Amino acid sequence: MRILVTGGAGFLGSHLTDALLDRGDEAVVLDDMSTGNPANLRPARPGLTIVHADVRAPLLLDGPFDAVAHLASPASPPDYLRRPVFTLTTGALGTQQVLEFAARKHARVVLASTSEVYGDPEIHPQTENYWGNVNSVGPRAVYDEAKRYAEALTTAFGDSRGVDTGIVRIFNTYGPRLRPEDGRVVSNFIAQALEGRPLTVYGDGNQTRSLCYVDDLVRGLIAMIDARGERGPINLGNPVEMSVRAIADLVLRLTGSPSGLEWRPLPIDDPVRRRPDITRAAERLGWQPATAVVTGIERTITWQRDNHPTARVHPSSAVPLAS
Ligand code: NAD
């Protein structure tokens, strides 16, 4: 297949691109490098083309395409809070350009939506038929509402323009290539632990997240790309739920870092708990995550230590790593 990956130089997009190339697909990455990094796609590989462009502009790409994986969007809270209008217009205008492109090319589109469409959820775990609890004028709305609009637009192109559309709702995913300065919880904690700085826990640390390792997530994305006619939405995430405090403790244990904790205020509208119900993913895609959190965090620590030389384990860190 020939597949367009928007946002393909970012964390998830670059892993997806690698996996598509690995199985023999041709990949065209379109990315404005706003939070992406061309180094994620190096060394150059046969079958890969990189186009430096903003997804909000008309997509002028020649030739046939079988599918589009639409991942272009800021994703980390600090990134989207820094650029609120850019985030909203990327979700709205960018998604429209992608859908128009897919209609022209008769290509399947898979939208990378998010668990944030559930906001601060009132039902737990979150099933796809839950409509969510989002503050449309809160700071996180620039991301949450952009994705909710993107879902609605994708659905409208499926209904009224005959485009083969699919929506996946991705829950917190982590792994190698998460930038140390990305701002999300796993990369923050690992960078802080490796540098011997205190781990910044927001709120009382009792809020929960469910962490999915990137390789598992990419398998789910590819299953959705291949599932022609499957519209979703389908949750993709690891149902193993942990408190933020427990994530901090795990990172401290696995790095052997002497760092302590630094308590900071909880960001506005930070969801209290989050866990995907993945029954639908299992039934429709035959998908479930396979990587234990300890294993995934170990791999992420190793990557961050190897690739960011300023971040290193404290000498007293000879703690055996459990699996
Ligand atoms: P990321 O920031 O690493 O990647 C986003 C990519 O999109 C970057 O390469 C960035 O340069 C590119 N981009 C942003 N705006 C663009 C624009 N206007 N035009 C062209 N390129 C643009 O983040 P990620 O974690 O890899 O997230 C990828 C996608 O998955 C996003 O759509 C995000 O909303 C979704 N998602 C991710 C997670 C997660 O936990 N990682 C969870 C839910 C949803």
Ligand code: UDP
């Ligand atoms: N968080 C934290 N310390 C950090 C970064 C994040 O305590 O240095 C918390 C954050 O408040 C949230 C959870 O970790 O409750 C997950 O945050 P992240 O930004 O990774 O993703 P979110 O699920 O909020 O989009």
